[in-house]
Amino acid sequence: MKKKIIAYNRVEKPVLEDLQKKYDVQFFKNIDTKNDPDFLKHVGQAEGIIGLELEVDRELLERAPHLKIVSNVSVGYNNLHVEELNKRNIMATNTPGVLTDTVADTIFGILIATARRIPELDQFVKNGEWVTEAVGEEHFGMNVHHKKLGIIGMGRIGQAIAQRAHFGFDMDILYHSRTRKPDAEEKFAATYLDLYALLRESDFVCLITPLTPETKELIGKREFQLMKKSAIFINGSRGRTVVEQDLIKALQNGEIAAAGLDVFEKEPVDPNNPLLQMKNVVTTPHIGSSTHETELEMSELAAYNLEEALNGRKPPNLINPSVWNGKKA
């Protein structure tokens, strides 16, 4: 009998089809996982879960006695309650690396779009408002090159952003993370600062940490007040690393100049969210890693992690190695 697995939200078609040949796959998309009877029935039999943004908490795990592996199709894994998984010896994996450059491209794109006001000017042209030959200074933007970029979270993606900024745009790189990164300091002439010094000095503040209990609401009222009035804030991490109400106030009060946001406190973002009314805010729908090529690579890696675990081997991207070590002991 084929092993049962659940695929949730985003597994690219060729990968899903391949899994379907080998496993009994139930695919679900954007359902209420707490109450959908069909989903809950299949969870009760599933040995593996692969997908995006499925909240795997105690409640779900109590219904999933046969589960061996939860394979996220993302690098972030704030949807997984790792302690609860550990208690039950269930492996969890993510997809680091394959998306790094793609996310860095997206974030750098948002940064340029915000500084040079590209979405706003696009609308200006398309609305037929470009009626005089030379546009006025009310449409001018801000330089990106040779400015100071402060990166909070100098991991894989943070360093890929630094690479673009240093080699492509001659920016000065400031960074903050839990540990210092001597290699990055040398490669990108990057300077380590404590968080508050980074906020004070940066022209662009780019947040790209994971969402953890420590980074939840890392940036709020006090942090926005420390930033330059001309600063542009970019969030590519997760919405809840920022106190969104404080961001709204900081923009309304002119404490910072603009923001570029790929992530929001609540997703999909509420259409009445005041951020969506602000011309100096550039938004994208949590799409950092989503190119056709990279989504396929992420699905392939997630499927590989899943299959390795189901076949009794250690998956390459194990988030909770203690579970594996425990098994080996």
Ligand code: NAP
């Ligand atoms: P990573 O290589 O693990 O890097 C994370 C970095 O954040 C590390 O430098 C880490 O510092 C730092 N960090 C963690 N906790 C911190 C804290 N409390 N204070 C300061 N720095 C802290 O991860 P990655 O692959 O670069 O991905 C980072 C995050 O990007 C993901 O977890 C996800 O949330 C987000 N992301 C978003 C999208 C999108 O579509 N917008 C796509 C992919 C990823 P140390 O190195 O010192 O531990």
